[in-house]
Amino acid sequence: MVCFLTKIKIADNCGVRLAQCIKLLGGSLPKRALPGKMIVVVVKQVDPLKRKFKAGAISRALVVRTAAIFFRGCGI
Numbered sequence: 001m002v003c004f005l006t007k008i009k010i011a012d013n014c015g016v017r018l019a020q021c022i023k024l025l026g027g028s029l030p031k032r033a034l035p036g037k038m039i040v041v042v043v044k045q046v047d048p049l050k051r052k053f054k055a056g057a058i059s060r061a062l063v064v065r066t067a068a069i070f071f072r073g074c075g076i
Contacts, residue, residue, distance in 0.1 A: 001032040002039060002063055011064060015050030016043050019061065033063050 002008065002021050010016045023040035024030045033039050043057045053059065 001034060001066055002037075003032050007044070008041065008061070010061075013050070015047045015052045016045070017047055018045035019043050019059075022058070025060075035063050035065060037063050039063060 002024075004021060004024065006021045008019045008021060010019055019041040021033070021039050022042050024033050025038045025040065026033075030037075039061050041059055041061045043053050043055055043059065046053055046055055
């Protein structure tokens with residue numbers, strides 16, 4: 001689960017290594033983002049060879065996997 005101000009490792013090859021969640025999208029006052037939800041992130045660390053983004057850039061991201069246990073369809 002991704003909460004406000006969570007540091008995130010980026011899973012694609014856009015050149016961003018580390019980002020921080022600054023906004024959870026969807027619904028009124030969501031507490032956490034589960035896989036499949038959109039979040040707004042700020043780029044913290046970039047790969048020097050792939051500079052598509054600069055540090056400090058704000059972008060949207062999709063949560064694709066989390067380390068915490070995620071239950072489907074059981075109402076938790």
